[in-house]
Amino acid sequence: MNRLLSLLLHAVLLLLAICVSRTVCGAELQLVPYPNSVQLFSGTYALTDESAVYLDLQGHERTLFLRWLGTSPLKLERCADRPERATVKLLLSDSESKPDSEAYALQISRDEGIRIEASTGAGLFYGLQTLMQLTEQYGRDRLPCLAIEDAPYLRHRGLMIDVSRHYFPKEFLFRQLDVMAHYKLNRFHWHLVDGAGWRIEIRRYPQLTQQAAWRTDESIVAWEDHGLKYATMQTPGAYGGYYTQEEVREVVAYAAERYITVIPEIEMPGHNEEVLAVFPELACTDAGGRPVDLCIGNPATLVFLENVLSEVLELFPSAYIHIGGDEAAKTAWEHCDRCRKRMEEEGLASVDELQSWLIRQMERFLHAHGRRLVGWDEIMQGGLSPDATVMSWRGPQYGLQAATMGHDAILSPIQYCYFNFYQDAPEAHVLSWAGYTPLKKVYDFNPIPDTLSVEARGHILGLQANLWTEYIPTEQQAESMLWPRGLAIAETGWTRPEEKSYARFRTCATEAVSRLRHHGLHPFDLEREVGERVEYGDTLRHLASGCPVRYLQPYTEEYPAGGDTALTDGLQGGWSYEDGRWQGFIGNDMDVVIDLGAEQPVREIGANFIQDRFGWFWLPCKVEISVSSDNEHFTPLAVVENDLPFVQTGFYLRRFGWKGSAEARYVRYVARYDAANPKKGFLFTDEVVVR
Numbered sequence: 001m002n003r004l005l006s007l008l009l010h011a012v013l014l015l016l017a018i019c020v021s022r023t024v025c026g027a028e029l030q031l032v033p034y035p036n037s038v039q040l041f042s043g044t045y046a047l048t049d050e051s052a053v054y055l056d057l058q059g060h061e062r063t064l065f066l067r068w069l070g071t072s073p074l075k076l077e078r079c080a081d082r083p084e085r086a087t088v089k090l091l092l093s094d095s096e097s098k099p100d101s102e103a104y105a106l107q108i109s110r111d112e113g114i115r116i117e118a119s120t121g122a123g124l125f126y127g128l129q130t131l132m133q134l135t136e137q138y139g140r141d142r143l144p145c146l147a148i149e150d151a152p153y154l155r156h157r158g159l160m161i162d163v164s165r166h167y168f169p170k171e172f173l174f175r176q177l178d179v180m181a182h183y184k185l186n187r188f189h190w191h192l193v194d195g196a197g198w199r200i201e202i203r204r205y206p207q208l209t210q211q212a213a214w215r216t217d218e219s220i221v222a223w224e225d226h227g228l229k230y231a232t233m234q235t236p237g238a239y240g241g242y243y244t245q246e247e248v249r250e251v252v253a254y255a256a257e258r259y260i261t262v263i264p265e266i267e268m269p270g271h272n273e274e275v276l277a278v279f280p281e282l283a284c285t286d287a288g289g290r291p292v293d294l295c296i297g298n299p300a301t302l303v304f305l306e307n308v309l310s311e312v313l314e315l316f317p318s319a320y321i322h323i324g325g326d327e328a329a330k331t332a333w334e335h336c337d338r339c340r341k342r343m344e345e346e347g348l349a350s351v352d353e354l355q356s357w358l359i360r361q362m363e364r365f366l367h368a369h370g371r372r373l374v375g376w377d378e379i380m381q382g383g384l385s386p387d388a389t390v391m392s393w394r395g396p397q398y399g400l401q402a403a404t405m406g407h408d409a410i411l412s413p414i415q416y417c418y419f420n421f422y423q424d425a426p427e428a429h430v431l432s433w434a435g436y437t438p439l440k441k442v443y444d445f446n447p448i449p450d451t452l453s454v455e456a457r458g459h460i461l462g463l464q465a466n467l468w469t470e471y472i473p474t475e476q477q478a479e480s481m482l483w484p485r486g487l488a489i490a491e492t493g494w495t496r497p498e499e500k501s502y503a504r505f506r507t508c509a510t511e512a513v514s515r516l517r518h519h520g521l522h523p524f525d526l527e528r529e530v531g532e533r534v535e536y537g538d539t540l541r542h543l544a545s546g547c548p549v550r551y552l553q554p555y556t557e558e559y560p561a562g563g564d565t566a567l568t569d570g571l572q573g574g575w576s577y578e579d580g581r582w583q584g585f586i587g588n589d590m591d592v593v594i595d596l597g598a599e600q601p602v603r604e605i606g607a608n609f610i611q612d613r614f615g616w617f618w619l620p621c622k623v624e625i626s627v628s629s630d631n632e633h634f635t636p637l638a639v640v641e642n643d644l645p646f647v648q649t650g651f652y653l654r655r656f657g658w659k660g661s662a663e664a665r666y667v668r669y670v671a672r673y674d675a676a677n678p679k680k681g682f683l684f685t686d687e688v689v690v691r
């Protein structure tokens with residue numbers, strides 16, 4: 001009886017101790033990525049400087065782990081030789097109980113202290129990141145008692161940084177790797193070479209860094225304006241830099257200590273202007289002007305690439321090597337004797353197949369060295385190499401297609417994962433690429449749609465954000481583009497979709513911004529976010545609402561917005577020309593006649609246009625507005641000239657309109673395409689408003 005009573009009492013006490021809510025004193029745990037299972041108990045536990053750690057790792061990994069632990073904000077410097085003597089136990093369990101190598105269980109209890117269990121060092125490391133985040137929220141001496149069981153949703157949770165367009169020193173990379181690790185991001189994709197500069201020392205080809213790691217101007221815009229010339233380190237005013245092999249090893253080791261794999265990208269066969277400036281013999285015959293693509297017909301190209309990759313393989317232990325593969329121009333190949341000969345000999349029917357042939361050679365080479373190939377989604381165009389992993393950037397569809405074909409895929413679609421785009425209203429923002437990708441949009445990206453088959457789902461390795469740095473010259477600016485949006489990638493990659501919550505995440509991200517600032521980083525200040533263009537959320541009503549529009553010149557099929565009704569549907573565009581509200585015109589004027597249905601007084605006619613040099617869309621050079629009662633004889637009301645030069649950088653939204661007094665049934669609105677603008681691009685407008 002006594003025994004039964006005591007058992008009952010224990011059960012009641014246990015039930016009382018378990019708090020069913022997910023909050024501690026009403027506040028949610030501020031964890032990013034949010035764990036997949038959390039149980040909170042009553043009570044707190046205090047870590048002190050005396051707290052000793054037992055670490056169940058051996059050898060080199062143990063040494064590195066302890067070094068990291070000693071310098072981490074947890075300040076756990078004392079080691080215990082047996083678990084019983086430790087208040088922080090980091091224990092390895094067998095991989096059967098934790099099959100996911102990154103999974104961990106974290107328990108904090110008043111009596112037992114802190115216990116983290118995982119089947120690998122990575123799992124222990126992630127358990128400690130969660131513990132660190134708890135200490136940030138509650139302090140070391142008031143840690144909530146809890147039990148967390150956690151494992152990542154996806155394997156590849158990545159960040160890419162382009163160091164070609166602007167060079168960032170290794171110390172900058174160390175800081176970003178620290179932040180990545182804290183939020184359980186585990187892949188750093190290093191875009192090391194591109195037309196704006198070769199940035200990795202290759203011992204066999206010192207000319208690459210001697211002649212193509214510097215350029216005449218820091219600003220890409222100025223560099224373009226001055227003829228895209230390379231320079232040497234000694235050239236007065238030259239801008240650039242590169243990583244020595246020793247520095248590369250340092251970055252790789254720093255990342256590895258934080259369980260981050262560095263995936264190098266050696267871009268081929270396009271985006272090779274810098275290589276071809278140093279080795280013009282690797283360009284196609286008659287490539288003309290400034291060649292961009294390597295000649296695939298030239299056997300020397302393959303020798304060059306394999307020699308470069310050989311050194312890269314020595315520096316990077318990553319199982320995956322990225323070979324680029326995006327945006328090759330391919331035109332020179334069509335006219336090159338050597339490329340044509342290669343196509344003939346290999347039975348290749350198109351230049352797309354020629355590119356695929358090269359990728360297959362590279363895959364063979366990587367396989368021979370025990371590595372695997374990953375490339376941008378254009379590697380699918382001429383047939384996909386047998387084992388290639390596709391990095392889907394032009395949209396999610398390519399990755400999903402590759403996964404359906406049985407290939408692995410990593411999703412980094414431009415619409416959600418490109419951090420070179422504006423994250424806030426353009427006027428509140430430093431100069432960026434044209435496009436609008438605020439935190440919520442990144443967070444809402446779902447890499448595995450319900451429509452994907454169960455089999456294909458297993459091929460989605462994960463997701464990745466890309467930071468292209470054409471317009472990002474400074475470390476501060478790069479950090480503000482990366483954070484806190486990188487946290488959204490971290491949570492989407494780790495937390496199961498059903499456990500995600502933007503409201504909770506945003507609170508955590510806002511707190512994370514102040515912490516990152518405290519650590520000397522420069523994240524974007526979420527509290528000052530202006531947000532989407534207000535008009536985007538409104539539906540306008542005006543005299544032309546719903547009225548038929550006759551197009552005297554066509555809009556482009558690429559950006560139809562709502563089609564024939566787009567200009568009178570009341571829907572206004574936002575900060576992104578790609579939001580489906582902006583109708584595009586290319587190569588011709590916008591010339592429309594709107595039928596108001598009956599003659600009536602009008603006081604105002606106008607439309608908005610947007611300009612962004614980096615997005616290749618421009619304001620019209622002038623607008624002509626006229627009215628008619630019979631649709632034949634039009635009375636001019638206004639000619640509005642544009643005074644914004646097309647070389648101006650930045651995003652501009654301008655209204656071109658007339659105000660006055662007239663009678664009209666038909667309104668003709670003509671926006672002239674600027675034939676004098678050497679950079680041909682789009683006109684974009686969203687609504688012709690008549691009042």
Ligand code: ACM
Pocket residue numbers: 326327376393
């Ligand atoms: C890319 O953005 N060209 C991969």
Ligand code: ZN
Pocket residue numbers: 283284285294295296297298332333336337338339340
């Ligand atoms: Zn060629």
